[in-house]
Amino acid sequence: MGKLKPMGNLKPPSLPTVLEEAIMLSILERPRFGQNIVEVVSAASDGTCQISCGTLYPALRRLENRGFIRAERSEANLAVRRGHNRCYYAVTDQGREVLNNLEAMRHQIKKYDKAPEFLT
Amino acid sequence: MFVQLIENAAKVLVYEPIRDESLGDLWELDYQLKTRQTPKLIRLIKTLWTFLQIVRASVILLFEEQIIPLIQSSHNTSFLDHDQLIDRTDNSLQGKVLTSEAIAEVRRYCNTRRLYNPTLSRKLLNYSPTPYIYWIRQCDRIIEKCQERGHKSIDTEAIVNSFILSNLLRKIEAIPPHQINLEAFKGFVQDVPLTDAFLERYVAFDRQSYGRQLICRTWSLAVYAISWMPGQESWLHHHGHALDAIKVIRGEMTHWIVSPGDCEGDVPFEGFSRSKRYEGPAQVFTTGDLVLIDRGVGHQISNRSSENLVTLHFRFGHPPEDNHWRTTSDTEMLVWKQTEGCFDLMPPDRDCVFHQP
The missing domain is CATH 2.60.120.10 (Jelly Rolls)
Structure with a gap:
C-alpha cells in the first residue's frame, strides 16, 4: 500500500473541518466573496448544506489565519453594498496542498477498507 | 432609517475585522431579495436574522481571537519568575532590536488595539513593564497618525511589515553608501x-x-x-x-x-x-x-x-x-514619511479617502 504524503507540520486540529473544506472547494477555481460562497455551497448541495453568516465569517477567518486561503478587498458593487467593500477569498498554494492530501487520504482509507482482513 | 439603524448597531455589535465585508454582504442579500420582489416584511425579517448571525459570528471571533489568547497569555505570564522578567525588560530596552518575539508582540498589541484604547490594551496584555515597550510606543504613534488622517481600521499587517522594512532601512542608512558592497x-x-x-x-x-x-x-x-x-x-x-x-x-x-x-x-x-x-x-x-x-x-x-x-x-x-x-491608485503602498522627528513607513494619505463610506 502506498504511503500518504506527509501533511507538513499540520497537527490534526489544523486540518479543515467538513464545512471549511466545502468553503475551500467553493473558492478553489476562482475567488468568491462571502455571500457568493454561501450561494455556491447551497446550490452545489441542492440546498442541504446551508452556511449561515454566523458560521461563515469565523470559518473564513480561521482558514485565513492558518494560511489556507487569502483575502483581497475589492470595491465592487459599492452602490448596492452601501459603500462596503467586497472581500474576495482564494485558496493559497498551502490550501491546495491540504485539499489534495485530504483527497489522497480518503482514497487510501477506502482502499484500506477493501483490503483482505489478514492484512489489517 | 432601518439602514442607518443597522449600520449604527454594527459599529457597536459587530467585530471590526469582519464589519465591512459582512455588512456589504448583508446589503447585497437584501438587494437580491428586493429584485426578487420579496414582500417587505419578509425582507425585513431576513435582514434582521442575517444581522443577528453576523453578531453571533462577532461573538465567536471575539472569544477566539481576543479573549482566549488574553486568558492564555496572562496565565503564562503569571508563571514567569519576577527576576527573569526584569532581566528581559532591561535587555530589550537597551537594544530596541526588532526580534521575532517583538514582531509577535506588536501583532498581538495591534489586534487588541482594534477593540480597546492604549491604556486598557496595555493593561489587558499585562504590560507593566513590557520588554517590548519601545515597539509598542512606535505602534501607538503609527496608529494615532493613521487615525488622525481618517483611517477607520488598524491594519496590523501593514504596521508589522512597516516595522520590518523600517528596521532594514535604518540598518542600511547607518552605513555610508560607498561602503555597501x-x-x-x-x-x-x-x-x-x-x-x-x-x-x-x-x-x-x-x-x-x-x-x-x-x-x-x-x-x-x-x-x-x-x-x-x-x-x-x-x-x-x-x-x-x-x-x-x-x-x-x-x-x-x-x-x-x-x-x-x-x-x-x-x-x-x-x-x-x-x-x-x-x-x-x-x-x-x-x-x-x-x-x-x-x-x-x-x-x-x-x-x-x-x-x-x-x-x-x-x-x-x-x-x-x-x-x-x-498603477498604485488601487493598492496599498508604504510611504517613508517624516513624523515627529524621525521617519516611519506609513500607509499613504489616499487610504483615508479609500476607506470613507
Whole structure:
C-alpha cells in the first residue's frame, strides 16, 4: 500500500473541518466573496448544506489565519453594498496542498477498507 | 432609517475585522431579495436574522481571537519568575532590536488595539513593564497618525511589515553608501521576514506583461514585488550602479547572469527600449532562494514554468524606469514619511479617502 504524503507540520486540529473544506472547494477555481460562497455551497448541495453568516465569517477567518486561503478587498458593487467593500477569498498554494492530501487520504482509507482482513 | 439603524448597531455589535465585508454582504442579500420582489416584511425579517448571525459570528471571533489568547497569555505570564522578567525588560530596552518575539508582540498589541484604547490594551496584555515597550510606543504613534488622517481600521499587517522594512532601512542608512558592497547588502536583506499575507497585497498578474508593484522607496532603497505569468520574461539588461537582491516568493525563476564578455556587444542598461534575449546557460531558483546582482552585471529573468512566479526585489540605488510599473491608485503602498522627528513607513494619505463610506 502506498504511503500518504506527509501533511507538513499540520497537527490534526489544523486540518479543515467538513464545512471549511466545502468553503475551500467553493473558492478553489476562482475567488468568491462571502455571500457568493454561501450561494455556491447551497446550490452545489441542492440546498442541504446551508452556511449561515454566523458560521461563515469565523470559518473564513480561521482558514485565513492558518494560511489556507487569502483575502483581497475589492470595491465592487459599492452602490448596492452601501459603500462596503467586497472581500474576495482564494485558496493559497498551502490550501491546495491540504485539499489534495485530504483527497489522497480518503482514497487510501477506502482502499484500506477493501483490503483482505489478514492484512489489517 | 432601518439602514442607518443597522449600520449604527454594527459599529457597536459587530467585530471590526469582519464589519465591512459582512455588512456589504448583508446589503447585497437584501438587494437580491428586493429584485426578487420579496414582500417587505419578509425582507425585513431576513435582514434582521442575517444581522443577528453576523453578531453571533462577532461573538465567536471575539472569544477566539481576543479573549482566549488574553486568558492564555496572562496565565503564562503569571508563571514567569519576577527576576527573569526584569532581566528581559532591561535587555530589550537597551537594544530596541526588532526580534521575532517583538514582531509577535506588536501583532498581538495591534489586534487588541482594534477593540480597546492604549491604556486598557496595555493593561489587558499585562504590560507593566513590557520588554517590548519601545515597539509598542512606535505602534501607538503609527496608529494615532493613521487615525488622525481618517483611517477607520488598524491594519496590523501593514504596521508589522512597516516595522520590518523600517528596521532594514535604518540598518542600511547607518552605513555610508560607498561602503555597501554585494556581500554587505546580502547580509541586510537575506533575512527580512516580510509576511506572506503582506506580500500577497502586491501580487497582481497581467496577461500583457510582467507587473511591478512598489512597496516602499527611499533615497537609498526601493522594495518592490514583480508578478510573472508563465512565459513572461525580462530581457537582458544591467542596473548601472545599483545593487539588486531578488528573492523568490513563490514559483520557479529561470535566471541568467551575464558578464559583459559573455555576450556579443554590450549588455544594455535597463529602460523603456526593448533589449535582446540572452540564450546562454541558466540557473533555476525556487521559493525562498535569494539571487544577488552586482553593479554593472547583466541579468535576465524568465518564468519558464507552468505556474505563476512572484519575486521580491530589494534595489540599493535608483529603481528601474520603464512601463512595467503598475498603477498604485488601487493598492496599498508604504510611504517613508517624516513624523515627529524621525521617519516611519506609513500607509499613504489616499487610504483615508479609500476607506470613507
